[in-house]
Amino acid sequence: MKKIFSALGMIGALIFSACGGKGNTGKTVTEERDSTFTTVKHPEWSRNAVIYEVNLRQYTDSGTVTAFAEELPRLKDLGVDILWFMPIHPISKQDRKGTLGSYYAVADYTAFNPEFGTIDQFKDVVRKAHEQGMKVILDWVPNHSGRDNRWVTEHPDWYEKDSLGNMKGVYDWTDVYVFDYANKEMRKGMIDAMKFWLTDVDVDGFRCDVAGEVPTDFWDEAHPQLQAVKEEIFMLAEASKPELQKNGFDMGYNWPMKDLFSAIAATAGQYSFKGTDGKIRQFPETHATAIDSLVRKQAEEYPKDTYLMNMVTNHDLNSWEGTEFERLGNLTDAFAVLSYTLPGMPLIYTGQETGMNRALEFFEKDKAPAWEPRNAYFTFYQNLNRLKHTEHALAAGLEGGEMVTYPASSQDLIVFSREKENSKIVVLANLGKEDSEVKFSGKAPKVDGMVNFFTEEAAQIPATLAPGQYLVFIRK
Numbered sequence: 001m002k003k004i005f006s007a008l009g010m011i012g013a014l015i016f017s018a019c020g021g022k023g024n025t026g027k028t029v030t031e032e033r034d035s036t037f038t039t040v041k042h043p044e045w046s047r048n049a050v051i052y053e054v055n056l057r058q059y060t061d062s063g064t065v066t067a068f069a070e071e072l073p074r075l076k077d078l079g080v081d082i083l084w085f086m087p088i089h090p091i092s093k094q095d096r097k098g099t100l101g102s103y104y105a106v107a108d109y110t111a112f113n114p115e116f117g118t119i120d121q122f123k124d125v126v127r128k129a130h131e132q133g134m135k136v137i138l139d140w141v142p143n144h145s146g147r148d149n150r151w152v153t154e155h156p157d158w159y160e161k162d163s164l165g166n167m168k169g170v171y172d173w174t175d176v177y178v179f180d181y182a183n184k185e186m187r188k189g190m191i192d193a194m195k196f197w198l199t200d201v202d203v204d205g206f207r208c209d210v211a212g213e214v215p216t217d218f219w220d221e222a223h224p225q226l227q228a229v230k231e232e233i234f235m236l237a238e239a240s241k242p243e244l245q246k247n248g249f250d251m252g253y254n255w256p257m258k259d260l261f262s263a264i265a266a267t268a269g270q271y272s273f274k275g276t277d278g279k280i281r282q283f284p285e286t287h288a289t290a291i292d293s294l295v296r297k298q299a300e301e302y303p304k305d306t307y308l309m310n311m312v313t314n315h316d317l318n319s320w321e322g323t324e325f326e327r328l329g330n331l332t333d334a335f336a337v338l339s340y341t342l343p344g345m346p347l348i349y350t351g352q353e354t355g356m357n358r359a360l361e362f363f364e365k366d367k368a369p370a371w372e373p374r375n376a377y378f379t380f381y382q383n384l385n386r387l388k389h390t391e392h393a394l395a396a397g398l399e400g401g402e403m404v405t406y407p408a409s410s411q412d413l414i415v416f417s418r419e420k421e422n423s424k425i426v427v428l429a430n431l432g433k434e435d436s437e438v439k440f441s442g443k444a445p446k447v448d449g450m451v452n453f454f455t456e457e458a459a460q461i462p463a464t465l466a467p468g469q470y471l472v473f474i475r476k
Contacts, residue, residue, distance in 0.1 A: 267285050447473050
């Protein structure tokens with residue numbers, strides 16, 4: 001669940017920066033970083049990791065955790081490292097949306113949704129995932145609960161009240177009540193519930209829903225307490241809020257990059273998703289050069305060694321803003337490559353590895369496409385995962401290589417390199433609507449001794465790139 005917001009102002013600022021600001025200068029990202037380091041100690045296993053979002057309800061015919069367990073070897077073969085389960089708690093019945101309700105209207109924070117099976121069956125899946133070398137994080141909903149959550153009657157003082165003394169919702173989320181974080185006991189109750197899943201179920205962390213709506217000092221308080229019961233935890237904030245990643249979170253959402261991808265695709269005539277009003281969202285004219293500007297802006301704003309999660313889709317986007325193909329069109333694969341090679345960690349959502357091009361139901365039972373036979377999309381993401389794992393230059397945070405951009409004569413081209421120790425990658429992509437000559441206004445990337453990652457042919461800078469065409473070169 002996310003608060004829908006417009007990033008058009010930010011995109012406009014980035015366009016200005018790309019044309020006349022610091023962007024596309026050929027300087028490395030860290031040369032312009034002024035912020036202090038994060039105090040969060042990232043697990044080493046997170047540095048070159050790929051995160052995969054599990055929509056358990058829609059994953060199999062039964063939607064159970066035992067049926068999902070059969071897919072663990074396939075996901076291991078795909079090359080994912082962190083399994084993020086959408087909320088697995090019982091769902092409130094009062095004022096629920098649709099037939100089955102929203103995962104994000106939690107009825108009990110220390111119970112398992114019987115729709116999915118039993119908590120012991122989930123523990124078994126966590127154990128099996130660990131045996132496969134994968135980590136498990138839970139989607140956690142700290143801002144609000146369902147309207148018949150047991151805390152509503154047991155601790156009514158834990159909730160915010162309106163002017164009439166009634167518990168209140170937020171936005172159009174009419175199935176939830178909002179917590180009152182001024183209440184210290186409420187904070188303790190929330191942290192204790194999170195500890196339960198770390199100690200009793202052995203999960204490895206949390207993806208925290210609308211984390212930016214919760215006071216930052218709560219996360220500063222919660223993180224060390226959670227780490228005290230399990231040292232290596234991973235915390236993901238559904239927010240693009242730098243202050244959260246100073247003391248509370250390993251990684252935040254890269255919502256601005258997502259919006260930038262959409263704006264670039266719209267400029268190239270590829271954005272086709274129509275909202276509930278039947279209209280296509282309008283974006284300012286935006287080109288590939290704005291990506292470099294955003295990376296530099298974020299490098300200045302966020303604490304050093306922080307992570308951001310890059311994506312072309314997730315459950316919110318798929319259900320409410322269109323599939324990646326509706327938003328990005330023939331540039332989808334190029335943007336997927338960028339989600340892996342730009343600084344940060346890439347996300348794969350349920351069905352993305354099949355090329356799923358439809359929205360999954362949010363409040364009803366649905367089913368993702370069949371997982372077998374595996375198709376070209378599985379191979380595509382399997383290869384990208386291998387790239388992420390084997391190239392140290394692509395590690396998240398300061399362990400990765402600095403991003404060096406190469407200004408091109410076309411504003412639709414993005415060309416950059418990242419290098420760390422013996423690892424080097426060079427990425428070229430045309431994000432426009434026409435063929436583009438590959439010419440540089442300054443120095444060109446050196447690709448001697450490199451090969452095309454996907455074809456293993458000797459690397460060579462092409463004379464032109466077609467719309468949506470991308471190249472990734474690596475050292476032999």
